[in-house]
Amino acid sequence: MRIFGIVLLSITLFISFNGNSAHHGDANSHQKAVLVTGSNSGLGLRMTQELSENGFYVYAGVLHKDEMKAMNAMDNVTAVQFDVRNQAEIDAAVTFVEAQGRGLYGLINNAGINVFGPLLEVPVEQLHYQMDVNVYGPVRVTQAFAPLIIESKGRIVTTGSVAGIITPPIFGAYSMSKHAIEAFNDTLAIEMARFDVSVHVIEPSTYKSNIGVAAKKLMDDANYWTEDTAYPQELAYLLDALTKMDQQPDPAPVGKAALNAMQSNAPKSRYMVTGTVAQADRVLRRQISKMLELNDGQVHQFDRARLIEMLDEEIAKGSKNNPAAK
Template sequence: MHHLRLGLLALALSTLGALGLNATSAPQDREAEAAVTDDEESSRPAVLVTGASSGIGRRTTEVLAANGFFVYAGARKDADLAELNALENVQGIRLDVTDPEQIAAAVATVEAGGRGLFGLINNAGVAVVAPLIEVTDADLEFQFDVNVKGPVRVTRAFADLLIASGGRMATTGSISGFLAWEFGGPYTMSKHAIESFSDTLAAELAPFGVAVGVVDPGNYRSQIGVSMRERLQARGYATEGSRYAEQMEARLSGPGDRDQYDEPDDVAAAFLAFLTDEAPRRRTIVTPNRAEAEMTLRAAIARVAEIASGPQEVFGEDEVLEMVKAALDGAR
């Protein structure tokens, strides 16, 4: 089956552009297309963005607010809420996605606003980087409490409003939902779960006219590494007691602010496209360069090849290639 693997790679890599797996995958001209006039301000459809204080969430909030939406922007800190409230067409909401009381209060705030809710962007997320045989239960629970249980809690709480509007819900995934890397187990496991969450929810909400999607970014500028590094250094994963002390020290000593990466403009544009396109994409991978897109696609294709070349040998190479072609046609 070696030729099958090579054939699949060649076919899929030749269609990177068609799948949107590159640095220009997200639309860049949405601001001109979706602009509204001043007399339409009161009728702007409402969207809730969680984790809106920085990075992807903040940029998505700004882009949506500038393109016809009223944004309820979730954040946890007073200073962040004040900054969000200063933005036009934005209302900050105190929202910790691990706190059921704050989620319920957010629902009450949106209901009181009288705009309903057309869109929900589950963006809040954290990163735990630690060896799987050493990560504590507390850190693993923290990872899943925010990244997996958070979207479930928030979506469940706002489901009635989304169904009433026939709206749309998208979650920030990651190319790590397809990849696996050393010490990234807790984080990549949570992002793999988001892929399943999105596909399952899409099937369950389709009868109610609610579209569900996931935007999977590559490496963009954010603050997620700052809090991650502080938390994990305090846990002692890089101490002499760890089997991986040297490797973890190198991992945690790097820059936490991710300033070396591009601003997440393409990611925000992908969320805008999901909310405004007539036929929104179920899954959009957005990367700052072709290398990250190719790495992600190769990981997905490798799994297909492993399934197809299993001991049962149920399908021949031509059959598998036809399946791939049909899937590409469907994605287009």
């Protein structure tokens, strides 16, 4: 039944895309192809625009069929509809991309959701939903498309978040998923190095996107964070903040980070993209404070001089690995 489903989905995808190639270019052109999941809005849309306007051909992964038309209207873009939670749909997308004849140079795991709420009150099924999309989704998609990426000696990028470093209250489920992406990226980078595939993570702060609207809808539909909460002030603050997501900065810098990760001769392992100096300061200070917390009272505790020496050594190592950083 699974094989039949994959074949049926592949046929559907072929029919959907047949006839779009006139303005999308020759499938045998020398453009490098990149798949971007969650491409129809917010960060993913900016990534898709930046890549497609700068020499790349983009397979725009979308969740819903009604999102395909707008993506297909863009030059150098073909929409591919699949759910990162559905293995059969992912496998069908692989079959479709293979049939296009371009290969696949890059993968950007960008699709994600945000489950807000106090950890004491978030139902386990909502926590599972958070992990299923934000963590297991990138794993499924990466495993499925890895042979194509390995063949092209390409690049894999995943959208993390500064929430993978700092962990605000009420963001527990989301931060847990983004902390997991940190481990996913670091391990995958080591494991893919033998295939000459580089691995990168983009870690944005808050930018304009539809994630707030989606999070509010989920809260309303699941009704898991109600007025009898032990955290009423946090609930009121969050509900107000979600209505102002469209006032956040445009995610253009995130799109440029994705382009650099795919295009640069010396791409970075991590791209922290923040809207303000204060945000960057907060994230880096938290990394430093974690180091000090780990060092405090441990059996081999290092003194201040040794910690500064370590920092200087890591700065020198970073400059050696990335001459542009000097």
